[in-house]
Amino acid sequence: MSIDKYETLNQERKIQHTKRKVAAYCRVSTDNEDQANSFESQQRYFRQYIERNPDWELYEVFADEGISGTNTKKRKEFNRMIACAKNGDFDLIVTKEISRFARNTLDSIFYTRDLKKHGVGVIFMNDNINTLDGDAELRLAIMSSIAQEESRKTSERVKWGQKRQMEQGVVFGRSMLGYDVKDGKMYINEDGAKVVRLIFHKFVNEGKGTHVIARELREEGIKPMRVKEWQNTVILRVIRNEKYCGDLVQKKTYTPDFLSHEKKYNRGQEEFVIIKDHHEPIISRELFDKANRILDEKSLSQEGKAKHSNRYPFSGKIKCGCCGSSYVARYKTRKNGSRYKAWRCLEAARHGSPHVDKAGNQVGCSGLSIRNEDATHIMYLVTSSLKYNKEKITNNLLAIIKSIIAxxxxxxxxxxxxxxxxxxxxxxxxxxxxxxxxxxxxxxxxxxxxxxxxxxxxxxxxxxxxxxxxxxxxxxxxxxxxxxxxxxxxxNGVEYEDDFYKEILDKMVVNDKDHIDVYLNLLPLKWSYTVAKSVNCPQGKSLKKAQAPEMEHFRGFSTDIG
Incomplete structure (x- = not known):
């Protein structure tokens, strides 16, 4: 290649780099009026600053308003700017100072290094740092560490100030059902207070469960606060909330890391701020204590714990043939006082039989319940009907197991x-x-x-x-x-507990007592069962589980659905 060709390339390079596309990034930390004005002025300043440089061409001003700089995850404009830089949309980023770009040393180093790989530099105006310079990373690390430490100190000061205010009775938080929070004080909202009193009355005086209370509130058209509809968990939170008897407990959550700002439930890691008789109660302390004693008694029993658990082996596996909802576990009482587990359609459990509620919605379901022992027995019948080479399966499994434990x-x-x-x-x-x-x-x-x-x-x-x-x-x-x-x-067909059947069951569809369909994982077959009225079923496959009281008898057949 001749020397003239190289000179031509140099000239083309100068022409191409005459104008550099420059983006700007700015951020304000709070949303008060003064900072909002500062936000607008920052954007205006960067536009004028870039336009004054004849070698620069403004690409865009990226701006995050009212978001902390200690973590980049929630800064949408910042993340969009990084994506544009990697895409080659501009050549340079101008920002006021490191603390506006990131108050996290790790983020500062990571992003500037990553941008540098894509040929994009960052100019920190007040800190006089251009990341394309040779010693930029050392100075950036020092200044970022200073910014991060300042952020930590600020966080400590804010937390200390908040705790002092909490100890003086200032309420941190938002309005809730029955109370409006204004200027750090709690005022009774009578409309919400009526609902709170109704919940406690139904639970304590009428002896109704949380599921029933939630269903009745939905049917009465009463709207909950900040949730879509009443659930038993919403009722539980109301009953457990000490604010309704006039007490105030704060610092139920805390922020262990000032960089991530992630809140966690306080399980004793930090001291709670407790003030008794802080504000006007909605219910009496006697009623509140009685309601919570009832909850404690239920949670102490294993059956009470299991009642609210979603970790049953058949969970999500039993479906309603009428409405398509999943079945949920419930405990029922026999005439002799013994308890047993049964599965019920979620729609029926929430709303009862089919009807039109006060809002004009068709709710409820006629889906029948099925006892857990019956579901297990049906699975036993299904596995017993499978045809396979038992000896070959046993030998293969044993060979694998022996090789593992050898x-x-x-x-x-x-x-x-x-x-x-x-x-x-x-x-x-x-x-x-x-x-x-x-x-x-x-x-x-x-x-x-x-x-x-x-x-x-x-x-x-x-x-x-x-x-x-x-x-x-x-x-x-x-x-x-x-x-x-x-x-x-x-x-060979020994009846096992639910855990074994959970692994092979795809779904069990309960249409009615005459139509219970079973589908297994990876098998193109459907097993259909119906409740038999006598032990001697002409179609066979009727077995009785002697240990279970009032056990139903089933007869069934399989259908190829492949």
């Missing part, structure tokens, strides 16, 4: 290792003779002795492991026998 004992002669330890111990004893005779120095003696002790410790650790392996190998045959027995029970 231990490699090759090269693990503990007697040989013990001989090595004795040799090293003798070597360690000889070191004393070498040191006392002056053949080695004190430092050499210490180093050699430490080496011997480490080798002995490592060998002893291996011997201990071998001993443990031998103990496990002795129990291996017993373990294999237990596994074999368990597999034979599964394959």
């Amino acid at each position: 231990m490699d004992t090759a090269g693990t002669d503990s007697e040989k290792l013990k001989s090595q330890i004795k040799a090293i111990e003798q070597k360690r004893t000889n070191l004393i003779d070498l040191y006392t005779s002056g053949d080695i120095t004190r430092d050499e003696f210490s180093a050699a002795r430490a080496k011997c002790e480490n080798e002995i410790a490592e060998l002893q650790s291996v011997i201990d492991s071998i001993d443990k392996q031998r103990e496990m190998i002795e129990k291996q045959q017993e373990l294999v026998a237990e596994i074999t027995e368990a597999m034979n029970e599964l394959i």
Whole structure:
């Protein structure tokens, strides 16, 4: 290539880089009127600043208003600016100072490095830093650390001030059902207070459960606050809220990291601010205490705990054939006083039988409930009807299990290792003779002795492991026998608990007592069952579970749906 060609390329480069596209970034921390004015003035300033430079061309002013600079995750305009920079839309970013760009040292270094890789520099005007300069990263790290420390101190000052105000009775938080919060004080909102009193009356005096109360409030057309509709969890929060009897507990949440601003529930990590008889109560303390005693008694019993749990094996697996809703677990009481678990359509549990509520909506469902023991028994019938080579399955599974629990004992002669330890111990004893005779120095003696002790410790650790392996190998045959027995029970149709059936069940659709359909994972078949009225069913497959009282009998058949 001739020299003229190189000169031509240089000229083209100068022409191409005559105008650099420049973006600006600004941010204000609060949303008060003065800062809002500052926000507008910052944008105006950057536009004028860039336009005054003849080599620069304004691309866009990116601005985040009222968002903290300690974390970049929620700064939409900042993140959009970074994306545009990586896309090559502009060449340079101008911002006022590091604290406006990021008060987090890690973010400052990460983003400036990343931008530099894409050929985009950042100019911090007040700090006199251009990230394209050679020493920019060192100065940036120092200034970012200072900004981060200032942010930490500010956070500590704010938290200290807030706690002092809380101790003086100032309320931090927003309005809630029954109370309006204005200027740090709580005022009763009578419309909401009536609903609160109604909830406590239904729960304590009428003995209704939280699910029933939520359903009745929905049917009466009463709207909840800040949630879409009444749920039992909303009722529980109302009953547990100490504010309704006049007490105030603050600092229920805290911010462990000033950089992320992520709030966490306070489980005793920080001191609560507690003020009794702080404001006018909506209900009496006696009624509040009685309601919470009832809740505590329910939560102490295992059945009470399970009633509100969503971790049942059949959860999400049983579907209503009438409305399509999932079934939820409920506990019911028999005539003899014993309790049993049953599954009920969620729509029916929430709204009862089909009807039109006060808002004119069609709600409720006629879907029938099914006992957990019946669902388990149906799954037993399904698995019993499967046809497969039981012996082949057993042998294959055992081969896999044996290969997993088998231990490699090759090269693990503990007697040989013990001989090595004795040799090293003798070597360690000889070191004393070498040191006392002056053949080695004190430092050499210490180093050699430490080496011997480490080798002995490592060998002893291996011997201990071998001993443990031998103990496990002795129990291996017993373990294999237990596994074999368990597999034979599964394959030969022993009725198991819900956990086993959960893994193979895709869904169980309850249309009515005459139509219960079962679909298994990965199998193109549908099993249909109906409740039989007698033990001798002409179509067969009717079994009785003797242990379960009032057990239904089922008959069924399978259909290929592949």
